[in-house]
Amino acid sequence: MQPQISKPTILLLGAGYANIALLKSLPKSTYTHAHFTLITDSSAHCESVLLHEVASGYRGSEILHPLTAILSSIPSLEIIQDRVQTIYTHEKRVLCANGSYDYDTLIVGLGFRSDSFGIAGVEKHALPLTSFTQARAIYERICENLNHYARTQDTAYLRVVVCGGGFSGCELVATLAQELPKLARQRGIQEPFELICVEALPNVLPMFSKTLAQKGRTYLEKLGVIVRSSCRILACEEGGIIVQDSSSPQAQNPESTTQNSGADLEGGNTSEKITSFCVIWTAGVQGSEVIAHSFGTPKSRVQTTPYLHPKSLESALKPSPESKTSCQSAPIDTESIFILGDCSALLDPNSNRFYPPTAQMAIAQGRYVAGVLASKLAGSTSAPAPFTYAPQGTICSLGSRYGVGLLGASFQISGVAAIAIKRASEWRWRFKLKH
Numbered sequence: 391m392q393p394q395i396s397k398p399t400i401l402l403l404g405a406g407y408a409n410i411a412l413l414k415s416l417p418k419s420t421y422t423h424a425h426f427t428l429i430t431d432s433s434a435h436c437e438s439v440l441l442h443e444v445a446s447g448y449r450g451s452e453i454l455h456p457l458t459a460i461l462s463s464i465p466s467l468e469i470i471q472d473r474v475q476t477i478y479t480h481e482k483r484v485l486c487a488n489g490s491y492d493y494d495t496l497i498v499g500l501g502f503r504s505d506s507f508g509i510a511g512v513e514k515h516a517l518p519l520t521s522f523t524q525a526r527a528i529y530e531r532i533c534e535n536l537n538h539y540a541r542t543q544d545t546a547y548l549r550v551v552v553c554g555g556g557f558s559g560c561e562l563v564a565t566l567a568q569e570l571p572k573l574a575r576q577r578g579i580q581e582p583f584e585l586i587c588v589e590a591l592p593n594v595l596p597m598f599s600k601t602l603a604q605k606g607r608t609y610l611e612k613l614g615v616i617v618r619s620s621c622r623i624l625a626c627e628e629g630g631i632i633v634q635d636s637s638s639p640q641a642q643n644p645e646s647t648t649q650n651s652g653a654d655l656e657g658g659n660t661s662e663k664i665t666s667f668c669v670i671w672t673a674g675v676q677g678s679e680v681i682a683h684s685f686g687t688p689k690s691r692v693q694t695t696p697y698l699h700p701k702s703l704e705s706a707l708k709p710s711p712e713s714k715t716s717c718q719s720a721p722i723d724t725e726s727i728f729i730l731g732d733c734s735a736l737l738d739p740n741s742n743r744f745y746p747p748t749a750q751m752a753i754a755q756g757r758y759v760a761g762v763l764a765s766k767l768a769g770s771t772s773a774p775a776p777f778t779y780a781p782q783g784t785i786c787s788l789g790s791r792y793g794v795g796l797l798g799a800s801f802q803i804s805g806v807a808a809i810a811i812k813r814a815s816e817w818r819w820r821f822k823l824k825h
Contacts, residue, residue, distance in 0.1 A: 398424045400763065401484060401493035403474050403680075405430040405457055406438070407749045407819075408499035408730035411756030413461060414822055416764055421466045423767035424495075429486060431473040433457060435823070436522050437816070438501070439749050442562035444525035445670070446569040447532075448790070454522060460823045474500065477684040479703055479722045495726050497759060498692075499752070500678035502732035504671055505689065511626035516553060516671035519562065531668050532570065536577050538667070548574075548583050551631060551666040553623055554673030555589025557597065557786050560606060562672055563587045564788035567613035586616045586664060588633060593619050595786060597746070598794065605804050606786065606794045613789065618664075623673070630665040675747075677733040691735040691747075696776035697762075698728045698736070698755060728762075730755040736777075745779065753819075754779050785812040 402409045405428060413428070434454040443449040457469055472486040477498070484491045504518035517528050532550065539547035550570070552563040563585055570583045587594060587610065594610070594617060595603040607617055620637040677690035685692060685703055693701045703722050731752035735744050745751055758777045765774065785795030785808050793808030803811070 398494035398767075399492060400424050400426050400495045400497070401491055402426070402428045402497040402499065403430075403477075403484065404499040404501055404678075404731070405432060405435050406499050406501045406731055406752060408752035408756040409497060410435050410460070410823070411753040412497065412499075412730075412760045412763075413464060413467065413756075415757045415760035418464075420764045420767050421464060424763075425468070426464075426466065427468045427470060427491065428457070428461075429470045429472055429474060429484070429491065430457070431471065433471055435460060437819070438520075440816070441519055441522065441525040442558065442565050444522060445519060445528040445562060446565040447529050447573060448565055448569050451522075455820075455823050474678075474680050475683065477680065479684070479724075479727065482723070482726065493726075495728075495763070497728045497730065498681075498733055499730040499756070500680050500733055502675040502677060502747070503679060503690075505674040505676040506671070507674060509623055509625060512671055515626040515628055516631075516669045518671050519558060520675060528668070528670055532566075533573065535667050536573060536579060539581070540577060540579065545581065545584070546629070546665045547667055548579075548581055549586065549664075549666040550583065550668045550670065551586045551588060551664055552670050552672060553588050553626075553631065554671065555587050555591070555594030555596075555617065555619065556672065556674075557595070558675075559587055559589070559672035560594055560610065561787055562670065563615050564610060564613060564792075565790075567610075567615055568789040582614070584616065585614065586618060586666075588618045588621050588623060588631070588664070590622045591619065595794070597784070598786075598796070599802065602794045602796075602802055602804065606788060609788050609792050609794075624661055626669055626671075627663075629667060630663050631669055632661050632663050634661050675732065681733050689735075691733055692729045693735040693737070694729050696736075696739075697725075697774060698730065698734065698759060698777055700724045700727055700729055703727075728759050730759065736779075738779075748781075748784070749819075750782060750784075750815075751779060783811070785809075785815075787812050 434456050437453040440449055440453045444453060461467055472488045474484060474486050476485045482493050502520055504520050506512035518524050535547040550566060552559050567585050593603045593607060595606045610617055621633050621635045623631055623633055625632045679690060681687060681690040681692060695701055703724060732747040738745050762774045783795060783797040785793050787793045787809055792805060793812055794804045795808050797803055
C-alpha cells in the first residue's frame with residue numbers, strides 16, 4: 391500500500407472581487423490537487439462598487455451574494471467565517487479571532503478601509519463608505535435626519551456633506567441628489583435637500599481629463615449639487631466640518647451653508663464651518679488594517695512584483711503567539727504569497743505609476759492567479775508569465791441616467807451610453823457569480 395501524499399493547503403483571505411474571480415476561474419479538476427480554504431468575516435460577497443446606491447436607498451441587500459450560493463459548485467472548498475487579525479509570514483500562519491491557520495500558499499484579498507489622512511475628527515464624526523453596513527448606516531442617518539427636520543424645521547438636517555470629489559464621492563452625491571427628494575416626499579417634506587461635495591483639488595473627478603471632469607461637474611450642478619472645489623478640509627466635528635476655501639468666497643460659499651470662524655490661516659484665507667448632521671467621508675481609502683498589523687507598509691498596501699508576489703516583507707519580523715523559535719531564523723517565502731486587490735500596489739510599467747485599485751483590476755488579478763495555481767498544481771515546472779493588465783475602461787455613474795468615463799485607455803464617453811456600458815459590466819459580474 392502506497393503512502394498517501396499530503397495535499398498542499400491554499401488559504402484565501404477575503405471574499406472580494408479578486409478571490410471570488412480566482413475561485414470561479416479555477417478548473418474543477420484543480421480542486422482535487424489541494425485543500426482550498428476561504429476565510430472571510432462575512433457570509434456574502436458584496437458588490438462594493440454599488441455601495442453608494444445602498445447609501446441613497448436606491449438599492450438594498452441585493453448587492454450581497456451569499457457565499458454558500460455562489461460557491462456551491464465547489465464542494466471541496468472550505469469556507470470559514472472568521473476575522474483575520476495578523477499574518478505571520480515566517481511561519482506561514484494566519485491568526486484569526488477564533489483560531490489560527492497554516493498555509494502552503496496564501497492569497498491575500500482583504501479589501502479596503504477608509505483613510506482619514508490624519509484629519510482631526512474624521513473617524514469620530516464622519517460616516518465612512520467602505521462596507522454594506524456603513525452604507526446602510528448612512529441611509530439610516532438620512533432617514534433619522536428627515537424625522538428630526540419634521541420636528542424642528544432646522545434645515546441643517548436637510549444638508550448632506552460629501553467629503554471628497556473623486557470617483558466614490560461623485561457617484562454618491564449624484565445618487566443622493568436623485569433619491570433623497572423621494573424620501574422627503576414620502577414624509578410630506580417639501581423643503582429641498584442641500585447637497586455639498588467638498589474637494590481640495592481645483593475640480594472633481596481628477597482621474598479624468600479636464601473635459602470629462604468638467605462634464606461631470608456640470609451634471610452634478612445640474613442635479614443641484616453645490617461643488618466646493620479648491621476647498622481643504624481642516625477638521626470634522628460634531629455638527630459639521632471646518633474648511634479652508636482658497637477660491638472666491640462670494641462665488642462658492644452660500645450664506646445658508648456656512649459660518650465664518652474668524653480664524654486666520656496661511657495665505658490670508660479664513661476657516662469656516664459647514665454645518666451638517668450628515669457628513670460622509672469618501673476622500674480616500676487604504677488597504678486592510680491586517681496589512682498594517684502584519685507588515686506596517688504605507689497605506690496598508692504591499693508593493694508587488696509583476697507576478698503579484700510581495701517585493702519585500704522585511705518588516706514582518708514578529709513571531710506568532712504559538713511560535714517557539716525566533717521569527718528571523720529563516721527568510722520569508724514571498725513566492726508562496728499573492729497580494730491582490732486593494733492590498734496590492736502594482737507598478738504600471740508604461741506610466742511608472744501604481745495602478746488604481748479597482749474592481750476590474752482585482753478581477754483580472756484573481757483570474758491570473760487562478761491560471762498560475764492551475765498550472766502549478768497540474769505539475770508544470772514552467773515559470774509563469776508575468777501579470778499584464780490593459781484597462782477595459784473606467785466609468786463613473788452620476789445617478790441612473792448619466793455617466794462619464796473612458797473606454798480602453800483613451801476613448802472618452804459620457805451621457806446615457808456611459809451608464810448603459812457600466813450596467814452591462816455589473817450584469818456580467820453577476821452572471822459570473824451564478825455560473
